Amino acid sequence: MSLLAIDFGGTRTRAAWYDATLHQIKRDEIPSRVEDGQEKTLGRIIDLARSVVPSDAKPAAIGVAAPGPLDPRKGIISHAETLPGWKDVPLADTLCQAFDGTPTWIENDANLAALAEYHLGAGKGADPTLYLTISTGIGGGAVIGGRLFTGGSGLAIEPGHMRFMLPDGKIYRLEELASGTALGFWGRHRLTNSDQPSILRQAISVNGKTVGEAAKQGDPLALDVVQQAGIWLGIGIANLLHLFNPQAVVLGGSVTHLGDLLLTPLKQTLQENLLDPAFYHDGLIRYAALGEDVCLTGAALYAAQSLTAL
Amino acid sequence: MSLLAIDFGGTRTRAAWYDATLHQIKRDEIPSRVEDGQEKTLGRIIDLARSVVPSDAKPAAIGVAAPGPLDPRKGIISHAETLPGWKDVPLADTLCQAFDGTPTWIENDANLAALAEYHLGAGKGADPTLYLTISTGIGGGAVIGGRLFTGGSGLAIEPGHMRFMLPDGKIYRLEELASGTALGFWGRHRLTNSDQPSILRQAISVNGKTVGEAAKQGDPLALDVVQQAGIWLGIGIANLLHLFNPQAVVLGGSVTHLGDLLLTPLKQTLQENLLDPAFYHDGLIRYAALGEDVCLTGAALYAAQSLTAL
Numbered sequence: 001m002s003l004l005a006i007d008f009g010g011t012r013t014r015a016a017w018y019d020a021t022l023h024q025i026k027r028d029e030i031p032s033r034v035e036d037g038q039e040k041t042l043g044r045i046i047d048l049a050r051s052v053v054p055s056d057a058k059p060a061a062i063g064v065a066a067p068g069p070l071d072p073r074k075g076i077i078s079h080a081e082t083l084p085g086w087k088d089v090p091l092a093d094t095l096c097q098a099f100d101g102t103p104t105w106i107e108n109d110a111n112l113a114a115l116a117e118y119h120l121g122a123g124k125g126a127d128p129t130l131y132l133t134i135s136t137g138i139g140g141g142a143v144i145g146g147r148l149f150t151g152g153s154g155l156a157i158e159p160g161h162m163r164f165m166l167p168d169g170k171i172y173r174l175e176e177l178a179s180g181t182a183l184g185f186w187g188r189h190r191l192t193n194s195d196q197p198s199i200l201r202q203a204i205s206v207n208g209k210t211v212g213e214a215a216k217q218g219d220p221l222a223l224d225v226v227q228q229a230g231i232w233l234g235i236g237i238a239n240l241l242h243l244f245n246p247q248a249v250v251l252g253g254s255v256t257h258l259g260d261l262l263l264t265p266l267k268q269t270l271q272e273n274l275l276d277p278a279f280y281h282d283g284l285i286r287y288a289a290l291g292e293d294v295c296l297t298g299a300a301l302y303a304a305q306s307l308t309a310l
Numbered sequence: 311m312s313l314l315a316i317d318f319g320g321t322r323t324r325a326a327w328y329d330a331t332l333h334q335i336k337r338d339e340i341p342s343r344v345e346d347g348q349e350k351t352l353g354r355i356i357d358l359a360r361s362v363v364p365s366d367a368k369p370a371a372i373g374v375a376a377p378g379p380l381d382p383r384k385g386i387i388s389h390a391e392t393l394p395g396w397k398d399v400p401l402a403d404t405l406c407q408a409f410d411g412t413p414t415w416i417e418n419d420a421n422l423a424a425l426a427e428y429h430l431g432a433g434k435g436a437d438p439t440l441y442l443t444i445s446t447g448i449g450g451g452a453v454i455g456g457r458l459f460t461g462g463s464g465l466a467i468e469p470g471h472m473r474f475m476l477p478d479g480k481i482y483r484l485e486e487l488a489s490g491t492a493l494g495f496w497g498r499h500r501l502t503n504s505d506q507p508s509i510l511r512q513a514i515s516v517n518g519k520t521v522g523e524a525a526k527q528g529d530p531l532a533l534d535v536v537q538q539a540g541i542w543l544g545i546g547i548a549n550l551l552h553l554f555n556p557q558a559v560v561l562g563g564s565v566t567h568l569g570d571l572l573l574t575p576l577k578q579t580l581q582e583n584l585l586d587p588a589f590y591h592d593g594l595i596r597y598a599a600l601g602e603d604v605c606l607t608g609a610a611l612y613a614a615q616s617l618t619a620l
Binding site: 069078126127128144149150151152153154155156157158159161162163164165166167168169172235238239240241242244245246247273274275276278279 | 436463467475554
């Protein structure tokens with residue numbers, strides 16, 4: 001039983017061929033260039049997928065990671081911030097037909113990353129495992145009892161959409177407070193609204209990447225911005241602990257490369273905001289173990305699980 | 311198969327005898343008077359429990375609802391705000407021994423209420439069902455796939471312990487913003503910090519009950535306090551929807567008697583704070599259907615489920 005996995009993102013699309021033991025046999029990737037429109041983009045996805053399938057082979061199942069919100073039961077991308085103009089696109093059906101009726105499942109990319117980290121990565125044996133990807137936005141997934149938990153209609157879990165109020169009285173999403181995009185926003189906000197010295201005042205562009213780099217160099221303003229993001233993540237994860245009582249919270253995504261600059265305020269805030277110390281244990285907060293192919297691996301796993309459950 | 315159910319609370323203790331079809335056959339209750347100490351209180355619980363068991367009968371199993379946090383696997387009340395001085399009390403073992411080795415399970419009272427509302431009340435057929443009890447504090451439970459979801463070590467779910475920041479920059483628990491206790495606190499706070507006219511300025515005591523009654527009479531200050539609690543519940547439930555994507559959110563507890571005064575701002579805030587309208591549907595937010603014996607019913611159900619799973 002060989003499996004075809006596709007990771008379709010707003011920026012890049014990856015495809016890989018997996019054997020029955022979930023070893024990756026062949027892999028390729030292309031820029032998604034979704035601005036060319038749906039038809040061309042879908043054609044490129046199919047071409048890429050075909051290129052990783054051995055000439056004499058047919059996949060037993062296809063698993064696809066895609067940006068949410070999507071409807072995994074109907075195999076439809078409802079709409080996604082990273083895919084402007086894409087509305088109710090039947091991605092699963094399109095791929096199923098392109099591969100002669102091969103059963104095809106699509107799922108939210110962060111959900112599939114959670115599944116992969118639980119079975120093969122940092123969450124092994126930890127029930128429940130929560131996974132957060134902190135990057136341009138904040139996505140997430142939950143694995144309960146070894147299965148992906150996606151709620152009553154497949155929309156769970158969206159930890160980046162937890163709402164918080166700031167002292168200005170306005171309500172913000174967690175991803176507006178602690179993602180890479182948020183680091184850039186609050187960096188620029190602080191440059192404009194304070195006289196704090198910073199090397200960022202000479203920067204051509206102030207974004208999540210440059211704020212992170214400045215923080216690593218010890219820039220006080222950038223350090224404050226990163227620390228504040230860590231505090232918000234700590235509050236957000238405290239809420240997740242009170243609701244899921246997980247055995248592991250796996251953190252992935254580019255922002256986690258800030259390491260202890262982010263993790264120290266995160267853990268301190270977390271421990272200060274628990275009903276009971278039993279909600280926390282050493283090793284609860286872990287870095288993701290699988291690399292950039294985490295969603296491909298998750299897609300292959302999910303296709304295998306879904307095929308077995310038929 | 312007959313079942314003995316006990317609901318041990320900080321104020322009252324109830325016990326009831328159920329037949330195999332979960333019909334209540336006999337029921338009684340007493341004040342808990344926990345201030346008399348553990349030994350006397352436990353003795354009274356046992357006497358009450360014995361009084362509802364028919365003279366020729368022996369329970370097949372015992373289910374106990376108790377205040378959390380508790381350890382359902384060890385059958386221990388770890389500690390509870392409503393039980394000062396109670397620490398690591400082996401409640402399940404004590405009852406098991408008092409009833410000649412009858413298998414006994416204890417669970418958090420709000421979790422058992424969730425289980426009862428899912429199987430017999432307002433959450434019937436809704437998967438997942440979330441239950442919130444909004445009373446002195448805010449407790450809750452989740453039923454996923456027909457089973458109680460309690461996380462990795464039995465501590466989930468505690469929605470009253472979600473953390474939020476107020477414009478004063480301090481962090482509050484949801485139950486400090488929207489419980490009956492919170493209505494009293496913020497009522498007194500507003501009386502002290504504003505000149506707003508209010509019938510509460512003549513009240514002997516300003517607490518959740520009197521603020522609620524003043525709001526029902528149209529008192530503007532009390533209405534503002536209730537509305538603000540509704541807004542916070544709306545934000546809290548928005549977070550729950552993004553994390554659990556439930557099919558039903560069942561609201562119980564004395565504060566829900568405020569009806570639309572609370573529910574209107576709650577629903578409005580909720581709908582303003584969703585990633586996608588698909589997270590919400592008519593009938594999602596429901597009032598609890600079972601009355602004051604909801605925890606007894608849940609305890610009987612849980613004992614029957616646990617016995618079957620042995």
